[in-house]
Amino acid sequence: MHFAFFYDGAAERTAEYPTLEEAVRSIELGQVDRTLWSIQYMDREGGIQVYRFPTNRDDSNEK
Secondary structure: OEEEEOOEEEEEEEEEEOHHHHHHHHHHHHHHOOOEEEEEOOOOOOOOEEEEEEOOOOOOOOO
16 A cells, blocks of 8 residues: 655655554654544545544553
C-alpha cells in the first residue's frame, strides 16, 4: 500500500508498506511526539483515509 506522511499538515514523505499498521509503526519507532503526524492512504474501496495519532499520550489504538 502507498502512504503519504504529513507532519503538522505539511507533506514530509511517501512510502510503501504492506499494511497501515506497518506505516504507523514506522512513525512510532522514530518519533517521541507523534501527535503532529498523520498518514494518508487509499482504502480497498478507493476512498482516501487519514490516520491521525491520538492527541493524548494516554490514548492508544492498540487492541
